[in-house]
Amino acid sequence: MESTSELLKHHERLEYCRNRPQYRNGKELKAVKAYSVTNESKHLYIFGVPRVNLKNDLKKLLQKCGNIVHIENISDEITKSGAKLELFTDCFHVAFEKEESARKAKKFNDARNFMGGILHISYAFERESVEETRAKLNKRRMEVNFRLKINKKSEIEGETSEKKRENPFDEAENRKKLKK
Secondary structure (H helix, E strand, O other), X not given: OOOHHHHOHHHOOOOOOOOOOHHHOOOOOOXXXXXXXXXXXXXXXXXXXXOOOOHHHHHHHHHOOOOXXXXXXXXXXXXXXXXXXXXXXXXXXXXXXXXXXXXXXXXXXXXXXXXXXXXXXXXXXXXXOHHHHHHHHHHHHHHHHHHHHHHHXXXXXXXXXXXXXXXXXXXXXXXXXXXX
């Protein structure tokens, strides 16, 4: 079985991508990482929070992104597991009400300066219960089915509009043939 520090390896900060083509570069350098549905979560780990009792300030910052269900300092738990934290920083576990809120919090606050420390935010999907994971996958399944229905409907409408466009030309060609 893997040790706890190996299980937390996916929370380490990645290097920024420097070999991306110029036209793909944004205003800021980003670490390239693709997320699947199972990797995203309502739960976040926030590393790099200065160790001066900033739980309430962090909560105020993150509440701009959505409702917070739970926030706790887990620095002791992380260090006991064998993972290393930066000196004089804390790690927090934050649970949002909605997945979209967590996504927004990660997008706007990752690699951001907060009270003198640079925040590193990662999804903590290992904190999800089985029911939360099941609900997340069912929600995604419903979204995909909805998009498929919309695409199918637009394809059908596209076909009928193409037929409408073709019909006048066909009639004009038929008239030309009749006149000859």
